[in-house]
Amino acid sequence: MDGKKFDKNTLKTLVIAASLLLNCILGGASYTYYHHLxxxxxxxxxxxxxxxxxxxxxxxxxxxxDESQPAIDDLKAQVASLTEExxxxxxxxxxxTSQKADLQNQVDTLKAGASSGSSSGGSSSDSSSVPAAYSSSDDQSETVYVTDTGSKYHSAGCRYLKKSQIPMSLSEAKRQGYTACSVCGG
Ligand SMILES: [Zn+2]
Incomplete structure (x- = not known):
């Protein structure tokens, strides 16, 4: 009898414990679930x-x-007008450029005319013969500069020409005994 009673009590206790445990688990689970939710x-x-x-x-x-669309259109229009410009x-x-080339040609022709004019005694009336005269007497038509005191002839712009510079043709300078400057080469 004692054993049976003990067994009943034990069973009862176990059931209570089990249900408490189950409650705990379920409650904990539902709390965890709620918390998770x-x-x-x-x-x-x-x-x-x-x-x-x-x-x-x-x-x-x-x-x-939308706001910047007009600005973009403006910029596009500006780009177009700048491209046109x-x-x-x-x-x-x-x-x-083509005008410059023309002028350069004119300058060359005038230079040739001036050089030819100085070597041929100032006969500049016949301009059509200028290039021919220039090319046929290249050496004679070159203008050099001598000084009051020196025995050298110089190219234009030489530093020895600061005090005085007397223009003459290269052939004339050579004829008068001038020799080429060692600085500018004559
Ligand atoms: Zn010189």
């Missing part, structure tokens, strides 16, 4: 606020893009 809900809310924040940013950017300037540069 709450965390997820918080996370969801935070994500939703992030999304709405991003949506705000997107609409801001859209507004900015550049093309115009390029044409002018081309024109001026």
């Amino acid at each position: 709450a965390e997820q809900m918080n996370e969801t809310a935070s994500l939703q606020s992030q999304v709405s924040h991003l949506e705000d940013s997107v609409s801001d950017l859209q507004a900015q893009a 550049k093309n115009g300037l390029q044409t002018q540069v081309d024109t001026l």
Whole structure:
């Protein structure tokens, strides 16, 4: 009898203990689950606020893009007009370049005429014979400079020509006994 009673009590205790334990586990589990759910809900809310924040940013950017569209159009128009201006300037540069070449030719012709004129005694009336005279008497038509005191002839711009410079043709300088300057080469 004692053993049976003990067994009953023990069983009762075990059942209570088991149910308490089960309650604890279930309660803990449900608390954990609830806690987890709450965390997820918080996370969801935070994500939703992030999304709405991003949506705000997107609409801001859209507004900015809409706002800057006229500016972009303005810049495009400016680029187009500047390109046109550049093309115009390029044409002018081309024109001026060809004009410069023409003028250079004229300068060369005038130089030839001046040199020829000094060597041929000032007969500059016949300009068509100038290039021929220039090329056939290259040595004689070259102008050099002598000084009051020196025995050398110089090219224009030589430092020895600061005090005095007397222009004459190279052939005349040679004829008078002048020799080439060692600095400028005559
Ligand atoms: Zn010299």
